[in-house]
Amino acid sequence: MNAPAATKLPTRDEVAASDCWDLSSLYESQEGWQADFDTLTSKIDTFETYRGRLGESAQVIREFLDFDGEFDRIAERCGTYAFLRTTENQSDSDHQARKSRFQNLAVKASQASSFVRPELLSIEPEKMESFLNDPVLEPYKLLLERIVRYRPHTLTDREERLLAMQGEMAGAAGNAFRQLNDADLRFGELENEDGQRMELSHATFIQFLHSTDRDVRKKAFDQYYQVFSEHENTLAATLAGSIHRDVYYARARNYESSLESSLFPDNMPVSVYDNLIQAVRDSLPAVHEYLDVRRRKMNLPDMHHYDTYVPILSGIKKHHTWDQAVNVVLESLQPLGQEYVSTLEEGLRGRWSDRYPNRGKQSGAFSCGSFDGDPFILMNFKEEVLND
Numbered sequence: 001m002n003a004p005a006a007t008k009l010p011t012r013d014e015v016a017a018s019d020c021w022d023l024s025s026l027y028e029s030q031e032g033w034q035a036d037f038d039t040l041t042s043k044i045d046t047f048e049t050y051r052g053r054l055g056e057s058a059q060v061i062r063e064f065l066d067f068d069g070e071f072d073r074i075a076e077r078c079g080t081y082a083f084l085r086t087t088e089n090q091s092d093s094d095h096q097a098r099k100s101r102f103q104n105l106a107v108k109a110s111q112a113s114s115f116v117r118p119e120l121l122s123i124e125p126e127k128m129e130s131f132l133n134d135p136v137l138e139p140y141k142l143l144l145e146r147i148v149r150y151r152p153h154t155l156t157d158r159e160e161r162l163l164a165m166q167g168e169m170a171g172a173a174g175n176a177f178r179q180l181n182d183a184d185l186r187f188g189e190l191e192n193e194d195g196q197r198m199e200l201s202h203a204t205f206i207q208f209l210h211s212t213d214r215d216v217r218k219k220a221f222d223q224y225y226q227v228f229s230e231h232e233n234t235l236a237a238t239l240a241g242s243i244h245r246d247v248y249y250a251r252a253r254n255y256e257s258s259l260e261s262s263l264f265p266d267n268m269p270v271s272v273y274d275n276l277i278q279a280v281r282d283s284l285p286a287v288h289e290y291l292d293v294r295r296r297k298m299n300l301p302d303m304h305h306y307d308t309y310v311p312i313l314s315g316i317k318k319h320h321t322w323d324q325a326v327n328v329v330l331e332s333l334q335p336l337g338q339e340y341v342s343t344l345e346e347g348l349r350g351r352w353s354d355r356y357p358n359r360g361k362q363s364g365a366f367s368c369g370s371f372d373g374d375p376f377i378l379m380n381f382k383e384e385v386l387n388d
Contacts, residue, residue, distance in 0.1 A: 007198045009359045012089045019322075020088075022351035026081040026373040033098070036078045040105055043071055047112040054116070055123045058134035065140045068113070073371055075109070078102060080370040087378055089360035090183040107167035114160040120144070121151050153253040153264070163252060170249075173241030180234060182362050187227050190220055200224060202364070203357030203380035209309035210385055212317075214300070221306035311386070318386045322355055325381075325388070353377040 027033045050064045082102040085095040123131070128148065132141055154160070187200040193213035198204055200223060208220030228235065246258035255261040260270050295303040297312045311318075320328065326348045330341050347353075354361075357380040369375040381388050 007196065009199055009201055009203070009357055012092070012358045012360065015356060015358050018351070019355045020351065021084070021354040021376050021378075023081060023084060023373070023376070026077055026084075026370070033078060033081055036074050037102070037105065040071065040074055040078060040109070043067075044105075044109050044112050046071075047109070047116075051115050052119070054119045055127070058131040058136050061120075061131060061144075062136045062140070064116075065137075065143070068116075071109070075106065076370050077372045079106065080368060080373065084368060084376060084378075087362035088354065089358065090179060090362060091360040103168055103171065107164065110164040110167055111161055114164040115157045117147060117150060117154050118157045118160055120147055121154050149264075149267070153255060153261075155253065159252075163249070170245050173238045173245065176241075177235070177238040178362070180231065180238070183360050185227055185231070187224055190216070190223060192216060201357065203361075203382065206309065206385055206387070207382045209306055210311075212310060214307065217306040217310065218304070221304075317384070319383055320386075320388075321383055322381060323349070325383075347374065353379055355379055355381045357382075 027036075046067060050060070050067075053060050054064060079102050082095075082099045086092070086099045089095065120128075128144075131137060132144055137144065155163070182202075187205075189197050190200045190208065191197050192208065193211045193216050198208075200208065200220060205220060205224050209217050211217050211220075243258075246261070250256075250258040250261040253261065255264065257270075259273065263270060263273060291303050291308070294308070294312055298307065298310075300307060326345065329348070330345055333341055333344065352374055354377070361380065362378060363380065365377070365379045367375060367377045379388065
């Protein structure tokens, strides 16, 4: 007798439209996206018209920042749409091509505007202070004050242009990892505690780790990470490429470290980061104690990473449909008021969320918002996983 076919991830076109996000608040059609893309392309040359003029007056700076803000707003919308479409299916060549086209345009715009920060920072401090106090720049005062902070880390016009030209190259390691992780890796099949064969994937992995059967958890863990182990050299190379990029840019911009470079935009001292790490290390005995309590309550001889996801009270099974899960979330947020809850309910029961796994979909979950579109949520929702 033939074994029943394993439950496999659906392809994108097999997922019900009602379970996918609706990106029409960004663009109703590909033609709309293309129109904005063409608009951005035509506006890039406008940056050059402001070169050498930003020190003339507060009014010129205001005119430039108005133009730059309008450009950024269209670019954010255009880029968000391109990015979200790629996360639906990393193996879709049309989506990848659209994202690549936008990235190329963004790099060109970055090159064209690379003179802006050096030119603003070349303005004498007293003159800049008078500009900042001019009412015409009131809407941009905070932005300009933040730019002034970057004076020690801003290079010459030519150097900034060279760094801007490296944008696409700098993203190569991340793009390679995303393609490998979300499109190319295959983890095979596995039986759950009920004897049902299922495809093992990023989305179902956590579901297996919630199994009450320890043997199922162990098999899922070993099988999942064996695939990563088989690609460890490629994964190490992409990680190294990402680290080298961060170190390179930190050194180029005169930061003490890539950590300082990462924290600088939020004006966060490195000491705060270090203190957080130390606080975690100081509290490890409490974590170890908790893990031992978990081991004893679960009647296990030892504790493994694959035992840390299943509930301690493993006999209790939880199951939430999407609508039931939305009910739980909405009830918990009632203190924020009816307007908040009603808006969220409309979005969650509507099509803000891309809910369920499909083949090639980006793993994990994220939320993504833009000025001109709905907030969107990517999930790989599993009804048996309480965390989801």
